[in-house]
Amino acid sequence: MAQLDTRQKLEILADAAKYDASCASSGTAKRDSAGKAKGIGSTEGMGICHAYAPDGRCISLLKILLTNSCIFDCHYCINRKSSNVRRARFTAKEVVDLTLAFYRRNYIEGLFLSSGIIRSSDYTMEQLVEVARSLREDHQFRGYIHLKTIPDADPRLIEAAGRHADRLSINVELPTDPGLARLAPEKSASGIRAAMGGMKAAIEDGHDAKKRYRSAPAFAPAGQSTQMIVGADAANDSDIVRTAATLYDRYALRRVYYSAFSPIPDASAVLPLSRPPLMREHRLYQSDWLMRFYGYKPAEVAAATDDAGMLPLDIDPKLAWALKYRDAFPLDVNRAPREALLRVPGLGVKAVDAILVSRKWRRLSLADVGRLTVSIAKIRPFIVASDWRPTALIDRLDLKPRIKREQLELFAA
Amino acid sequence: MLPRPDDIDAWRDAARALAMADVAPADIVWRVEGEGGDLFGTAATPRPTPTAPAFAVPRRFVDLAQSVILHRDPERFALLYTMLCRLKDDPARIDDESDPLRRRLDLLAKEVRRDIHKMRAFVRFREVEDADGERFVAFFEPEHHIVRANAGFFLHRFATMRWSILTPELSIHWDGTTLTEAPGATRADAPGDDPVEALWKGYYASIFNPARLKVDMMVKEMPRRYWANMPETALIPGLIAGARAREIAMVEHTAPRGDGATAWEKLREEASHCTRCPLHKCATQTVFGEGPIDADLMFVGEQPGDQEDLAGKPFVGPAGQLFDRAMADAGVDRARAYVTNAVKHFKYEQRGKRRIHSKPNAGEVKACRWWIDQERRIVRPKRIILLGTTAVHSLTGKAQSLVSVRDRVLDVGDGATARATVHPSYLLRLPDREQAEVEYARFVEDLAAAARL
Ligand code: SF4
Numbered sequence: 001m002a003q004l005d006t007r008q009k010l011e012i013l014a015d016a017a018k019y020d021a022s023c024a025s026s027g028t029a030k031r032d033s034a035g036k037a038k039g040i041g042s043t044e045g046m047g048i049c050h051a052y053a054p055d056g057r058c059i060s061l062l063k064i065l066l067t068n069s070c071i072f073d074c075h076y077c078i079n080r081k082s083s084n085v086r087r088a089r090f091t092a093k094e095v096v097d098l099t100l101a102f103y104r105r106n107y108i109e110g111l112f113l114s115s116g117i118i119r120s121s122d123y124t125m126e127q128l129v130e131v132a133r134s135l136r137e138d139h140q141f142r143g144y145i146h147l148k149t150i151p152d153a154d155p156r157l158i159e160a161a162g163r164h165a166d167r168l169s170i171n172v173e174l175p176t177d178p179g180l181a182r183l184a185p186e187k188s189a190s191g192i193r194a195a196m197g198g199m200k201a202a203i204e205d206g207h208d209a210k211k212r213y214r215s216a217p218a219f220a221p222a223g224q225s226t227q228m229i230v231g232a233d234a235a236n237d238s239d240i241v242r243t244a245a246t247l248y249d250r251y252a253l254r255r256v257y258y259s260a261f262s263p264i265p266d267a268s269a270v271l272p273l274s275r276p277p278l279m280r281e282h283r284l285y286q287s288d289w290l291m292r293f294y295g296y297k298p299a300e301v302a303a304a305t306d307d308a309g310m311l312p313l314d315i316d317p318k319l320a321w322a323l324k325y326r327d328a329f330p331l332d333v334n335r336a337p338r339e340a341l342l343r344v345p346g347l348g349v350k351a352v353d354a355i356l357v358s359r360k361w362r363r364l365s366l367a368d369v370g371r372l373t374v375s376i377a378k379i380r381p382f383i384v385a386s387d388w389r390p391t392a393l394i395d396r397l398d399l400k401p402r403i404k405r406e407q408l409e410l411f412a413a
Numbered sequence: 414m415l416p417r418p419d420d421i422d423a424w425r426d427a428a429r430a431l432a433m434a435d436v437a438p439a440d441i442v443w444r445v446e447g448e449g450g451d452l453f454g455t456a457a458t459p460r461p462t463p464t465a466p467a468f469a470v471p472r473r474f475v476d477l478a479q480s481v482i483l484h485r486d487p488e489r490f491a492l493l494y495t496m497l498c499r500l501k502d503d504p505a506r507i508d509d510e511s512d513p514l515r516r517r518l519d520l521l522a523k524e525v526r527r528d529i530h531k532m533r534a535f536v537r538f539r540e541v542e543d544a545d546g547e548r549f550v551a552f553f554e555p556e557h558h559i560v561r562a563n564a565g566f567f568l569h570r571f572a573t574m575r576w577s578i579l580t581p582e583l584s585i586h587w588d589g590t591t592l593t594e595a596p597g598a599t600r601a602d603a604p605g606d607d608p609v610e611a612l613w614k615g616y617y618a619s620i621f622n623p624a625r626l627k628v629d630m631m632v633k634e635m636p637r638r639y640w641a642n643m644p645e646t647a648l649i650p651g652l653i654a655g656a657r658a659r660e661i662a663m664v665e666h667t668a669p670r671g672d673g674a675t676a677w678e679k680l681r682e683e684a685s686h687c688t689r690c691p692l693h694k695c696a697t698q699t700v701f702g703e704g705p706i707d708a709d710l711m712f713v714g715e716q717p718g719d720q721e722d723l724a725g726k727p728f729v730g731p732a733g734q735l736f737d738r739a740m741a742d743a744g745v746d747r748a749r750a751y752v753t754n755a756v757k758h759f760k761y762e763q764r765g766k767r768r769i770h771s772k773p774n775a776g777e778v779k780a781c782r783w784w785i786d787q788e789r790r791i792v793r794p795k796r797i798i799l800l801g802t803t804a805v806h807s808l809t810g811k812a813q814s815l816v817s818v819r820d821r822v823l824d825v826g827d828g829a830t831a832r833a834t835v836h837p838s839y840l841l842r843l844p845d846r847e848q849a850e851v852e853y854a855r856f857v858e859d860l861a862a863a864a865r866l
């Protein structure tokens with residue numbers, strides 16, 4: 001076989017990485033290169049999306065695999081052993097050079113590196129760590145690094161990864177254990193959870209050490225995250241929400257990413273072949289927000305699902321919850337506490353905080369609230385303002401907007 | 414008269430002096446040197462003498478003003494001044510977020526912040542060689558007067574690089590130690606190409622998943638006004654145009670291959686843990702479908718009954734026995750058909766010692782459809798016979814009466830043809846013998862016809 005050049009390898013190994021959703025570059029320690037003799041890069045609190053792909057997703061990191069060869073045979077994965085795809089492999093140096101070349105041109109915030117498993121978990125992990133080490137030590141790279149770790153790799157390797165990377169992640173892959181057993185027969189749910197637990201402990205130790213000695217090396221300052229595939233197993237939305245809540249809780253994850261299962265070339269017979277359930281993925285992210293920023297309990301999100309345990313696709317989960325619990329509304333914007341206002345469909349965290357500040361000044365009218373929000377129409381039925389009281393609006397069924405055609409097409413088989 | 418459009422200090426000095434002299438907002442014309450027409454004469458009026466004492470403004474206003482001043486809206490100075498005058502009397506008013514003026518200023522500041530953020534994101538350096546070695550040059554067209562305010566970001570990030578950012582209004586250069594300003598430039602002043610760009614484009618095209626096309630979302634976050642100076646955006650029309658074809662190819666190439674038997678075994682195993690609806694709680698076990706996994710013919714019943722629930726096999730109770738007899742009479746070999754149910758768990762009401770079958774509701778049918786869809790994907794039957802309304806509901810997604818569908822060929826997707834007939838348990842419940850015989854004969858007829866289809 002002819003040798004592949006860098007561009008061909010890059011295309012193969014980026015293509016192989018496009019199914020992973022867990023690509024963000026925020027929430028790490030601040031660093032910069034000002035006044036430094038060598039090196040490059042900086043990080044701020046918030047990552048920067050340097051471009052957007054036509055799939056609407058942000059490109060902030062060079063997201064690639066070190067290799068798409070794999071000794072495992074997970075059915076949902078394009079890189080599995082039995083798949084017929086073209087294989088490629090980067091050396092650690094090639095990845096380092098590419099990252100720096102892209103970074104210097106301001107294309108990216110850093111690197112998100114993952115890999116198929118070659119030879120052994122430890123061998124693969126060593127390679128991943130070597131890339132991060134070289135970037136940090138040989139090149140004094142101060143941009144963002146996210147490494148996908150291999151669950152059963154030697155803890156010392158994970159430790160080394162944490163010293164160099166901003167974020168580490170281990171994918172739980174599927175929301176249910178039976179789903180994992182069916183689709184990733186060589187992976188073990190308990191092994192994945194154990195690795196997440198170990199990671200959590202290491203991150204906490206890192207924090208403690210940092211508190212005691214300022215010079216202590218940081219360990220994955222942007223924490224750990226995970227991804228689960230939605231739509232490849234039988235889990236319904238309440239299962240998924242419950243699994244996510246447990247993960248946040250037990251392993252102190254920064255983020256749980258959902259990735260609508262999309263058809264992969266050369267799929268295994270074990271898989272659904274429909275278009276990816278993008279709208280469902282979107283609703284799950286919205287429910288994630290409700291839990292992380294709006295104080296909803298997992299059980300409350302589950303209460304917004306239908307009797308098949310699925311969130312409605314035509315309306316967002318917050319509206320779905322509000323329609324189920326109509327007697328919690330309308331709420332007086334001039335009196336209701338923050339937690340209650342956060343439940344009003346259409347009112348975001350920012351708007352609620354602005355309302356709380358503003359009402360020290362005046363009794364808010366509908367127009368006042370309108371100025372603090374994107375659109376008042378959605379909110380109106382759920383609030384009382386100085387000059388406004390919904391008259392039984394809340395009982396009307398047409399609060400539920402009609403399903404838009406495009407949305408239907410999104411999840412048509 | 415202000416020397417530069419983004420000069421916050423000059424504005425502050427002027428505004429402070431004017432406010433201390435109690436000049437009304439309406440009496441001021443704000444102008445930037447070299448900008449705008451000459452409607453009201455050229456000479457800048459001298460600063461008035463203060464009539465009021467010095468005053469302090471809240472920090473929050475200063476922050477706000479710092480952003481707003483960078484906006485290109487010519488009204489910005491006047492709006493800020495109006496706000497300043499109000500704050501002179503009542504500094505705490507800055508916190509009134511629903512005040513219309515405050516809101517207007519917030520929106521201007523937000524647009525500026527967004528432009529600053531977009532500049533950080535969308536500047537694309539190209540590498541050039543000059544006498545001193547490598548240098549990185551970008552051309553960028555911001556929407557507001559943000560370049561000076563944004564230099565710090567690039568300084569921190571690219572401190573050890575030599576770089577220049579050229580914009581129509583002004584250019585900034587960093588030589589590794591000092592930042593200098595120069596007049597504006599055009600795109601032609603920037604280098605035309607960089608070999609790394611080909612790699613970047615290759616990356617951009619590959620990381621995009623054509624099965625997830627969401628163009629609106631992309632344009633919202635990456636407005637077209639920035640596209641001209643981003644090399645990768647040239648690929649977008651082609652990527653969009655080709656996406657559907659690539660997606661279809663992905664799906665077609667993905668015609669399931671591999672070992673159907675293993676896939677089916679695993680699916681059955683996963684189904685045994687299903688909790689998609691509450692029915693799993695009371696039933697003994699999941700009753701999965703059964704039969705050759707390459708069968709041409711698939712039968713879909715309603716749900717397992719009492720005996721099926723205990724045996725873990727479909728169609729073994731009284732209705733199953735009747736079904737067997739009718740199949741034999743119709744001349745169809747049951748052993749060559751795949752037999753399954755729309756709902757995989759037994760739903761019942763407990764009456765004394767007896768468990769009386771009760772009909773699954775729409776939610777349960779919908780929840781369980783996931784399984785039948787997976788079974789169909791593995792078995793890929795050419796013909797499907799729906800036994801009773803629940804099966805019709807499951808596969809067509811609509812609750813329809815049997816009368817309305819019985820003599821039609823139904824579309825259930827996948828290229829399979831489907832026909833509906835009664836569920837055998839219906840025949841068992843008919844009290845009238847004569848009618849039962851007529852209905853039985855019709856059932857046999859339906860089975861035979863469907864098998865021939
Ligand atoms: S009836 Fe179907 S969906 Fe409900 S629990 Fe049983 S197998 Fe799952």
